[in-house]
Amino acid sequence: MSEAPIRVIAADPARIDPVALEQLRGTATLDGIERVVGLPDLHAGRGIAVGAAFWSPDRLFPHLVGSDIGCGMALWETDLPVRKFRPDKAERSLHGLDTPWEGAGEDSEGGAALGTIGGGNHFAEFQRIERIVDDARFNALGFRADRLWLMVHSGSRGLGQAVLDHWRARGCEGGLAATGADGIAYLADHDRAAGWAVLNREIIARRFCAKLGLAGECRLDILHNSVTPHRGGWLHRKGAAPADRGLVVIPGSRGDFSYLVEPLADHADDALHSLAHGAGRRWSRSDAHAKLSRRFKASDLERTALGGRVICEDRRLIFEEAPEAYKDIHDVVGALVGAGLVRVIALLRPLLSYKTRRT
DNA sequence: ATGTTC
Numbered sequence: 084m085s086e087a088p089i090r091v092i093a094a095d096p097a098r099i100d101p102v103a104l105e106q107l108r109g110t111a112t113l114d115g116i117e118r119v120v121g122l123p124d125l126h127a128g129r130g131i132a133v134g135a136a137f138w139s140p141d142r143l144f145p146h147l148v149g150s151d152i153g154c155g156m157a158l159w160e161t162d163l164p165v166r167k168f169r170p171d172k173a174e175r176s177l178h179g180l181d182t183p184w185e186g187a188g189e190d191s192e193g194g195a196a197l198g199t200i201g202g203g204n205h206f207a208e209f210q211r212i213e214r215i216v217d218d219a220r221f222n223a224l225g226f227r228a229d230r231l232w233l234m235v236h237s238g239s240r241g242l243g244q245a246v247l248d249h250w251r252a253r254g255c256e257g258g259l260a261a262t263g264a265d266g267i268a269y270l271a272d273h274d275r276a277a278g279w280a281v282l283n284r285e286i287i288a289r290r291f292c293a294k295l296g297l298a299g300e301c302r303l304d305i306l307h308n309s310v311t312p313h314r315g316g317w318l319h320r321k322g323a324a325p326a327d328r329g330l331v332v333i334p335g336s337r338g339d340f341s342y343l344v345e346p347l348a349d350h351a352d353d354a355l356h357s358l359a360h361g362a363g364r365r366w367s368r369s370d371a372h373a374k375l376s377r378r379f380k381a382s383d384l385e386r387t388a389l390g391g392r393v394i395c396e397d398r399r400l401i402f403e404e405a406p407e408a409y410k411d412i413h414d415v416v417g418a419l420v421g422a423g424l425v426r427v428i429a430l431l432r433p434l435l436s437y438k439t440r441r442t
Numbered sequence: 443a444t445g446t447t448c
Contacts, residue, residue, distance in 0.1 A: 151443045203443050244444055
């Protein structure tokens with residue numbers, strides 16, 4: 084079987100991570116994979132590159148979706164005029180969000196984790212609309228620029244992990260025939276985990292709003308780890324946002340802006356109808372910790388260059404997830420714009436980023 | 443990424 088073509092969309096092709104590129108090559112040689120795309124946030128993952136999409140005509144590859152099935156971004160508009168947002172007060176109010184949600188049934192699947200953010204790069208962040216680039220479109224959507232917004236990044240926690248573990252134990256790395264019994268069973272597991280992840284983000288958003296006494300409405304929820312039917316085959320996205328499900332928000336880092344973008348259709352197929360899902364890591368977790376813990380105290384990182392505040396009572400994580408550990412979001416979105424894949428609608432400024440609090 | 447974590 085010949086190697087599938089690989090297309091990488093990058094801000095600066097000379098600076099594509101060679102390790103990530105080698106990982107893309109590894110996936111391009113899989114029997115049954117016919118197209119591979121790297122997005123501008125491409126970076127090395129644990130075996131599989133993150134920021135990538137993979138198309139197969141007839142096979143499902145659970146390990147190309149990974150363990151955090153259904154992980155994605157939700158963006159909510161609250162009813163609070165942003166001028167009334169008090170970060171000090173909010174910081175004092177945001178307690179009890181790492182413990183199980185009261186509404187989770189004890190025997191429901193993944194019940195204890197439902198409504199909690201988790202670790203790694205997951206977060207909830209209050210934001211304001213910094214700048215509207217496309218006024219007509221923003222207004223047509225009925226969005227309000229003067230309100231407090233809330234972004235949630237989380238996934239399927241232990242449930243998605245259990246699904247991948249189950250299929251890995253059965254030897255799924257060569258893929259599963261999509262129409263076979265195993266393929267159908269995996270898809271059912273995948274869809275259940277993805278549905279759980281969407282619900283998890285909704286509950287997280289509602290819990291955060293409730294702590295501040297706010298009402299809120301979900302404006303978008305998009306998955307960046309998934310496999311879906313696509314043009315007669317199967318599209319695997321590993322840290323890749325969909326370009327065929329409406330508006331997308333692309334987070335920068337806790338110290339930079341997030342972009343609200345509208346996917347454009349004309350060149351979408353070049354990128355397998357996929358987009359960057361964030362800025363992408365510039366430094367590995369261990370490098371970020373090593374470099375930054377030498378230069379800064381953890382408390383130095385509780386405020387960002389944009390004036391936002393950070394709640395992260397995990398001393399290792401606050402270094403691992405520092406803005407410096409991520410690529411420049413403006414370059415990443417610039418590459419998407421340059422490739423004709425998106426139009427920018429608006430930029431959002433982080434006001435308060437919540438990672439974790441000790442309980 | 444992870445009801446993780448020697």
